[in-house]
Amino acid sequence: MRTTLLVGFPNSGKSTIFNMLTGQLRKVSNYSGVTVDSAKAEYLSNSINDIKLSVVDLPGIYSLVPTSLDEGVTTAALIKETSKFDTIILVIDLDRFEASLSLLLAIKEVANTKIIAIINKNDHLHFSPEHTKKLSTYLGLPVFTMSALNDDEKSLDYFIRQNIESNDELSAKGKAFDLRTIKKLKISEGSQVFLKNIPPDNYIIATEKEIIDEIKTHQAAARSTIQSMYKHSQAKTNFTQKLDSLILHKFWGSVIFILIFYFIFNSIYAWAGPLMDFSETFFVRLGVFISPYLPDNFIRSLVIDGVISGVGGVIIFLPQIMILFFLLSVLEQSGYISRAAVLTDKVMSVFGLNGKAFLPYMSGFACSIPAIMAARSIPNQKERAATIMTIPMITCSARLPVYVLLIGTFIPSVKIWGFLNSQALAFFFLYFLGTLFALVAAKIFRLTLYKGETGNFIIDLPHYEKPSIKFAFKQSLRKGSTFLKKAGTIILGLSILIWFLSSYPGPNANDLIGKSDEQISAITLEGSALGFTGKFIEPALKPMGMNWKMGVGLLVAFGARELFVSTLGTIYALGEVDEESSSLRDRLSSELDPKTGLPVFNTAVAWSILIFFVFALQCISTLAILKKEMGSWKYPAFMFVYMGGLGYIGATLTYQFLK
Amino acid sequence: MSTLADFKVGDILEVIQFEGESQYEFKFISLGILPGDKLEIQSKSVLGGPISVKHEGASFFALRLDYAKKIIVKNLGKNS
Numbered sequence: 001m002r003t004t005l006l007v008g009f010p011n012s013g014k015s016t017i018f019n020m021l022t023g024q025l026r027k028v029s030n031y032s033g034v035t036v037d038s039a040k041a042e043y044l045s046n047s048i049n050d051i052k053l054s055v056v057d058l059p060g061i062y063s064l065v066p067t068s069l070d071e072g073v074t075t076a077a078l079i080k081e082t083s084k085f086d087t088i089i090l091v092i093d094l095d096r097f098e099a100s101l102s103l104l105l106a107i108k109e110v111a112n113t114k115i116i117a118i119i120n121k122n123d124h125l126h127f128s129p130e131h132t133k134k135l136s137t138y139l140g141l142p143v144f145t146m147s148a149l150n151d152d153e154k155s156l157d158y159f160i161r162q163n164i165e166s167n168d169e170l171s172a173k174g175k176a177f178d179l180r181t182i183k184k185l186k187i188s189e190g191s192q193v194f195l196k197n198i199p200p201d202n203y204i205i206a207t208e209k210e211i212i213d214e215i216k217t218h219q220a221a222a223r224s225t226i227q228s229m230y231k232h233s234q235a236k237t238n239f240t241q242k243l244d245s246l247i248l249h250k251f252w253g254s255v256i257f258i259l260i261f262y263f264i265f266n267s268i269y270a271w272a273g274p275l276m277d278f279s280e281t282f283f284v285r286l287g288v289f290i291s292p293y294l295p296d297n298f299i300r301s302l303v304i305d306g307v308i309s310g311v312g313g314v315i316i317f318l319p320q321i322m323i324l325f326f327l328l329s330v331l332e333q334s335g336y337i338s339r340a341a342v343l344t345d346k347v348m349s350v351f352g353l354n355g356k357a358f359l360p361y362m363s364g365f366a367c368s369i370p371a372i373m374a375a376r377s378i379p380n381q382k383e384r385a386a387t388i389m390t391i392p393m394i395t396c397s398a399r400l401p402v403y404v405l406l407i408g409t410f411i412p413s414v415k416i417w418g419f420l421n422s423q424a425l426a427f428f429f430l431y432f433l434g435t436l437f438a439l440v441a442a443k444i445f446r447l448t449l450y451k452g453e454t455g456n457f458i459i460d461l462p463h464y465e466k467p468s469i470k471f472a473f474k475q476s477l478r479k480g481s482t483f484l485k486k487a488g489t490i491i492l493g494l495s496i497l498i499w500f501l502s503s504y505p506g507p508n509a510n511d512l513i514g515k516s517d518e519q520i521s522a523i524t525l526e527g528s529a530l531g532f533t534g535k536f537i538e539p540a541l542k543p544m545g546m547n548w549k550m551g552v553g554l555l556v557a558f559g560a561r562e563l564f565v566s567t568l569g570t571i572y573a574l575g576e577v578d579e580e581s582s583s584l585r586d587r588l589s590s591e592l593d594p595k596t597g598l599p600v601f602n603t604a605v606a607w608s609i610l611i612f613f614v615f616a617l618q619c620i621s622t623l624a625i626l627k628k629e630m631g632s633w634k635y636p637a638f639m640f641v642y643m644g645g646l647g648y649i650g651a652t653l654t655y656q657f658l659k
Numbered sequence: 660m661s662t663l664a665d666f667k668v669g670d671i672l673e674v675i676q677f678e679g680e681s682q683y684e685f686k687f688i689s690l691g692i693l694p695g696d697k698l699e700i701q702s703k704s705v706l707g708g709p710i711s712v713k714h715e716g717a718s719f720f721a722l723r724l725d726y727a728k729k730i731i732v733k734n735l736g737k738n739s
Contacts, residue, residue: 062686062689062690063685063688063689065685067682067685067686096690096691098691099689099690099691102689102691103689188681190681190682208681208684211685212681212684212685212688215685215688215689216688216693219688219691219693220693222691223691237713237716237717240719241701241713241719244701244702244711244719245701245702248701248702248704248711248721249702250702250703250704250705253702253704338721342704342708342709342711342721343704343708345708345709345721345723346704346706346707346708346709349723355709458690458720458721458722458726459709459720459721459722460718460719460720461711461718461719461720461721462719463718463719
């Protein structure tokens with residue numbers, strides 16, 4: 001196995017290239033015993049090629065002089081461990097062309113192995129094949145130009161392999177791969193602590209002035225190279241300048257920001273509505289359609305009640321997710337997202353975060369899973385961790401069915417001040433509460449667990465470009481299929497499990513005589529494993545004002561929040577129930593406590609449940625994606641405990657205060 | 660001496676040097692902001708949010724006010 005090494009600026013698209021080459025999502029791994037943000041995997045194309053390759057992705061760097069342990073790992077790999085690597089794949093970010101080219105010039109002087117350059121983010125095809133040829137001649141290195149928008153996996157793979165093969169031919173003839181002279185890297189005394197794993201004879205200690213002069217030399221060389229071959233369009237620069245004077249304006253900037261995101265929210269709810277109704281109807285019809293073909297025993301119930309209603313209940317959120325990502329992709333391509341980061345940076349900085357946390361939080365209103373994935377764009381590990389660990393408190397769309405059911409049933413609809421609706425205000429309050437606590441928790445994490453300076457203080461503002469609708473569709477399909485895969489695996493498994501737990505061990509056959517179908521399903525649940533568990537934990541639910549039935553709902557909702565509604569439906573013996581079903585509402589508000597004769601569900605209980613849902617992490621998929629992104633079970637375990645704790649305390653306080 | 664943070668929208672400035680610890684100078688220079696470069700202030704936000712600038716007449720970036728205070732500049736006049 002021969003190894004290639006990916007090097008480049010943070011956010012230069014290294015992870016994207018890693019995913020393209022290996023066909024898998026980049027996962028965090030250990031590198032030479034140090035836990036850093038690194039990853040290693042084999043090339044997807046190994047199965048059809050004789051040369052077997054793997055690729056290592058190390059933390060992004062701005063310069064070879066390390067300013068952190070993470071950067072030190074990358075520098076060490078480039079100056080000492082080059083024998084481990086067949087080829088260095090240097091990623092150049094076209095949005096920060098000059099600075100990343102300067103990094104390449106610096107690496108070329110000190111890294112004693114083959115180097116190929118990949119010009120990334122040529123999304124609008126401004127960098128022509130002519131430019132590529134010129135740059136390659138100037139650098140004396142092979143150059144490949146690409147854009148993640150165009151899915152060039154095959155040509156990228158081919159380019160890398162072709163270079164390795166031609167280098168093999170050269171060395172077989174006894175020729176060197178290029179004629180560079182390798183120098184020792186100069187670093188400052190202060191940077192030495194970040195290179196403690198490698199012997200000091202790998203570098204030279206120099207004064208800060210010498211080092212800065214060296215970086216300046218590279219920057220100047222990069223600048224003159226670019227100016228000699230490549231001109232930014234003046235018209236485009238003027239356009240961007242004009243638009244920015246409005247979009248980043250002290251006052252109008254915020255107005256436009258609010259309008260744009262209001263439009264996005266509105267489209268998610270307005271456009272997704274009919275599609276959600278359609279898919280809901282589809283799953284009901286599907287159940288009715290296939291029911292006669294299934295044997296009338298537990299298999300029919302498993303397929304209809306377990307698989308179709310479980311998975312179907314989740315798939316109805318697919319339109320929301322696809323619309324959100326379509327619109328976000330359009331915004332991102334146009335260049336607006338960086339402006340949104342600038343506009344929100346001040347507020348975010350109060351909570352110890354960075355303007356770049358805005359997009360992940362925003363996506364969190366749809367679903368935590370894509371939001372946690374979107375946090376990859378935050379370069380500072382600690383800020384990223386603080387963002388990721390608080391995203392699930394943002395009100396995601398899975399909480400909506402629960403809110404709709406409880407608010408619609410227990411909050412009377414009255415007008416306040418003549419124009420505000422009490423139910424709408426309750427919704428707003430819950431959304432606000434989740435967001436506020438997410439930000440406050442982030443601040444607490446930044447002061448304790450993830451302490452440290454902000455890593456990112458410069459946000460590049462790319463020129464405005466016309467977005468490609470085709471690519472936005474592709475992005476949205478891609479996110480949609482990731483979501484469907486989740487529904488097809490984790491949620492499918494959970495639905496089957498919940499079905500089993502709520503059906504077995506079955507009740508005594510004598511108890512069922514003369515009962516209606518609805519009553520039978522309620523009795524079955526009471527005698528099931530879930531029913532027992534609900535009764536077992538009832539004492540712990542008392543302080544929150546909940547009984548065992550609600551406890552079962554909460555337990556099931558730990559699989560996925562939206563299951564709370566369908567579980568209450570089963571418990572209250574109504575069969576098919578969705579959040580608009582008024583009969584469930586009637587039944588909820590009319591159930592009386594046999595001992596006291598008072599309603600079991602009252603405003604205090606409803607608010608207690610709502611508050612519990614605001615905070616508690618009831619989503620197995622979030623835990624799974626968190627493990628995947630952060631590389632350890634420590635994170636999901638901690639998140640589950642602190643959010644669960646907040647939910648329990650919050651619900652208890654609410655109930656005790658309101659009862 | 661005045662810093663980037665002291666000027667208004669439309670002012671054109673020249674980078675003289677960087678203040679504070681050398682790590683700031685490392686960062687700025689690694690990002691391609693060099694002494695002698697021309698900056699034009701594009702926007703400032705309320706409550707001390709980031710300011711955005713045009714760099715060398717071609718590209719744009721925004722930076723937090725704390726960091727703008729590390730860039731010592733000379734006033735070259737105003738964009739008409």
